Amino acid sequence: PPKKKLGHPSELPPEPAPDYEGDESFLRRVHHVLLEVEVLEGVLQCPDSGRRFPISRGIPNMLLSEEE
């Protein structure tokens, strides 16, 4: 699959619009991001702690350090 830098996809709004269920083109873009995009290099961020977990070659590194 072709590698693509996702960055901040301007295709998607920061939040879904109120009537997003009927917006087919929006739904297609969401489907694409959720199910067809594989992150090869990137970061996962915990929404609570903000702790970042790097993703390398498609595999997130979730090893904790000794202090955590």
Place this chain on the structure above:
Amino acid sequence: GRLKMAAGGGRYFCTAGRGMEPFLAREVRARLGATEVDYVTGKVFFSTEAEPGELRKLKSGERLFLLLKKCTPLMVSRHKGKMLQEIKSLVTEEPKYWLDVISIWRNFHGHEEKKDDVSQENQLPLKRKSEEETNIATKRQKMEQERETVSEECQAGAGEGCVVPERKSDWDCQTESETSLEDRSKSSGEKPIANSEQLNFSFRVSCRCSGAIAKILPSQEIGRAVGIALMKQCGWRADLRYPDLEIFVHLNDIHTVVGIPLFKLPLANREYIKTAGLRSTVAWAMASLAEISAGASVLDPMCGLGTILLEAAKEWPEACYWGADISDSQLEGADVNIRTAGLMDKIELLKASVRALPLPSESFDAVISDIPFGKKFKITKDIQLLPDILQEMERVLRVGGTVVLLLSQDLHKRMDAITKCAENDSPNAISDGASETATAKALKVDGNSSSSVNGVEESCLSSQRTRFGSLVPDGIYGVSLGKTDAFIYKYRKISTAGNR
């Protein structure tokens, strides 16, 4: 004898690693609707009408054979000649018999020959010069002696782990060899007017002999006798390296079995696994114990190259699979395996430690893992790590979920000490009854563990007994991993008062 191939059905036998027989017996019934299922150590016999494509899918067996003959063990007598005659008579049949065998074999190998061509019976024009052939062959015969079980059957592909067929049990006095006769008679000038296919047809006799018979007749002598008998009868050419047809003869104290292997590669060679870690047959068996249903979430928190996840995802694709490991190189290998198998949609990988899993509690229906301790690592460290590992496995598991672990011989003793649940150690019986035999075997093997060792461990870990109170033993199965033995442990998570 007549081949039982009426109505497209047949009788087969499949070799199995020690301990895998009950799994294979259950599998042939479930996958192939097999009947008349019967097994002894190392072999499962069954009848089925399934097509070759279905037979190829068997996951817990080693090699599949068409059964040609199964009879009572050879009578041991002082007269070797008499015994050899009896052995030769095993393969002495009417010409049509062997033509039928070839056509069945061709069917399995994807050749669809028209019956007419092959049935052009050549009336054995070689008969006249058969004596000459034999003399030449005898002079030039090569004898190969294989003492290891790892023989021609272990044709490892590049990068693949070597699949070791069933191990010899200790009480067998075994010699094992592959014998073949090189037929140089083509140089003798006389060209028989036989069907050209018949001429080019090559064979090899693989003979295994153990028990009382082996003491009198070594397997290479038996193989030679059978080979000569076949050459005389059918005019086939002997080829040790790349025979068309292999005739398999197994003589022991239990029975005499003659068969032909139906596939070139062992069943345990999976075309969807690039680099095997754990033996694929054992990995599949473990997954089959985990009770994976549609929509289940399955975790292997020490996945290594991902063999268990691959076997499970192939067989039970309607589930979600997660694998975790701390090693980059293992994860890389697992990633390649998953991509090669086309299972990227089904298996997710994480770099994470089994002692601190980044996963929510009670989020998995099954945890399946091959615990590497006791094989590579020093056993002294394991006793500290195992409780942490079990604790995390228990935490992420839903109530009613299963844990299936593979433990080395050393480790399983520690396991008993850690997870002993009061007085009730008997695993729940599994309906086919085979697991009870395996359990008894497992416990019997363990009978010589010193009680003082267990006593010390118990007192050290007694405070931890209650930690795993929700994991109830649900079966123990002894299996052979080739050079070593191991135990599959199954647990079920029950709800306990005071949990949450």
